[in-house]
Amino acid sequence: MLRLHSRSEESSRPTSDASPVFARAPGKIILAGEHFVVLGAPAVAMAINLYSKVQVTPKNSSGVDVDADIPLRFLAGKTGNPMAPDPRRLLRPLQLAAEATLKHVGSNDRGLHVNVECEIPVAAGLGSSASTTVAIISAVGRFNRIELSRKEIFKLAFVPENFLHGKPSGVDQAVCIYGGMIQFNRPSDVKTFRPKKEPLILVCDTGIHHATRTLVGGVVQKSQRERKDFQNYMVRVREISNGVARALRSGDDEDLGTLMYQNHELLRKIGVSHPKLDHLVETARRAGALGAKLTGAGGGGCIIVLSQSTTARDRISRVLRKEGGTPYKISMDTSGVAWQPA
Numbered sequence: 130m131l132r133l134h135s136r137s138e139e140s141s142r143p144t145s146d147a148s149p150v151f152a153r154a155p156g157k158i159i160l161a162g163e164h165f166v167v168l169g170a171p172a173v174a175m176a177i178n179l180y181s182k183v184q185v186t187p188k189n190s191s192g193v194d195v196d197a198d199i200p201l202r203f204l205a206g207k208t209g210n211p212m213a214p215d216p217r218r219l220l221r222p223l224q225l226a227a228e229a230t231l232k233h234v235g236s237n238d239r240g241l242h243v244n245v246e247c248e249i250p251v252a253a254g255l256g257s258s259a260s261t262t263v264a265i266i267s268a269v270g271r272f273n274r275i276e277l278s279r280k281e282i283f284k285l286a287f288v289p290e291n292f293l294h295g296k297p298s299g300v301d302q303a304v305c306i307y308g309g310m311i312q313f314n315r316p317s318d319v320k321t322f323r324p325k326k327e328p329l330i331l332v333c334d335t336g337i338h339h340a341t342r343t344l345v346g347g348v349v350q351k352s353q354r355e356r357k358d359f360q361n362y363m364v365r366v367r368e369i370s371n372g373v374a375r376a377l378r379s380g381d382d383e384d385l386g387t388l389m390y391q392n393h394e395l396l397r398k399i400g401v402s403h404p405k406l407d408h409l410v411e412t413a414r415r416a417g418a419l420g421a422k423l424t425g426a427g428g429g430g431c432i433i434v435l436s437q438s439t440t441a442r443d444r445i446s447r448v449l450r451k452e453g454g455t456p457y458k459i460s461m462d463t464s465g466v467a468w469q470p471a
């Protein structure tokens with residue numbers, strides 16, 4: 130376990146008598162439309178039952194202190210990947226989230242201590258940063274006796290997400306806030322919907338970390354150089370995302386799986402896949418998966434795999450592990466961000 134500390138510059142002030150507040154927010158997977166969503170295409174995402182948990186307590190000096198526990202296996206790629214994030218850089222967005230919230234609620238000079246426990250692999254496409262910052266925003270709001278609306282949390286989460294990713298679409302924080310399934314068209318058009326049945330999804334981590342900022346920047350530049358191709362890709366992604374939402378609503382797993390494979394192909398075309406991602410997708414296909422694709426920014430991170438039954442899922446999971454992946458069985462989170470008093 131890696132314990133990270135970040136101390137604010139502080140001045141002395143009286144101890145606050147506020148009691149601690151807890152909040153948690155889920156991680157996420159993107160079922161369709163990542164990267165293209167930054168360029169304006171719709172994306173479909175699902176909240177998952179891996180959480181970041183946050184505790185906010187008073188401290189007797191001003192400024193925000195942050196402590197974070199992040200399991201080491203989530204930081205150091207098995208391959209010793211140089212893209213593994215610098216742990217110190219992970220704390221700044223968390224501090225920014227708390228500071229932006231204090232400012233928003235008009236409590237700038239309040240001193241508080243934020244303690245984070247993250248069970249979501251970092252830099253793997255599972256929304257660890259959005260989940261953590263959304264939980265912090267909710268908890269800091271509540272700590273100041275203000276119940277922030279989901280829209281307010283969404284807006285505030287752009288502060289740390291901009292710092293971290295440069296040009297985030299907003300899909301990550303939206304799904305961590307709302308929970309369940311969402312179709313994200315743009316920040317002002319986020320629709321939650323209920324799937325007919327929960328898709329049987331397996332996440333499989335390559336153990337290779339990625340930098341979302343670099344990958345997103347690369348795609349934006351490529352889209353400017355290769356306008357014609359990207360116009361065609363955007364038409365196709367729109368069909369895929371709408372098709373994925375339809376298939377989930379009607380419970381058509383065959384259709385959903387086919388669209389996932391097609392989405393992976395498009396992501397390969399724009400250069401955000403990785404040989405290990407392609408290998409795991411191909412392995413899943415040969416092992417009988419209905420669909421598989423990279424999820425999130427790519428360049429490493431995770432794939433998601435759709436299975437027909439729990440037996441098939443367990444078999445595919447064993448094969449993926451043999452091929453060097455780390456599979457996680459996940460299910461859908463339906464609560465989104467939630468706070469509770471101590």
Ligand code: PMV
Pocket residue numbers: 159162163164165166167253254255256294296297298299300301341345424425426427430
């Ligand atoms: O940071 P990740 O790996 O969860 O990816 C986020 C999804 C992208 O579409 C690649 C970026 C965005 O802001 O939508």
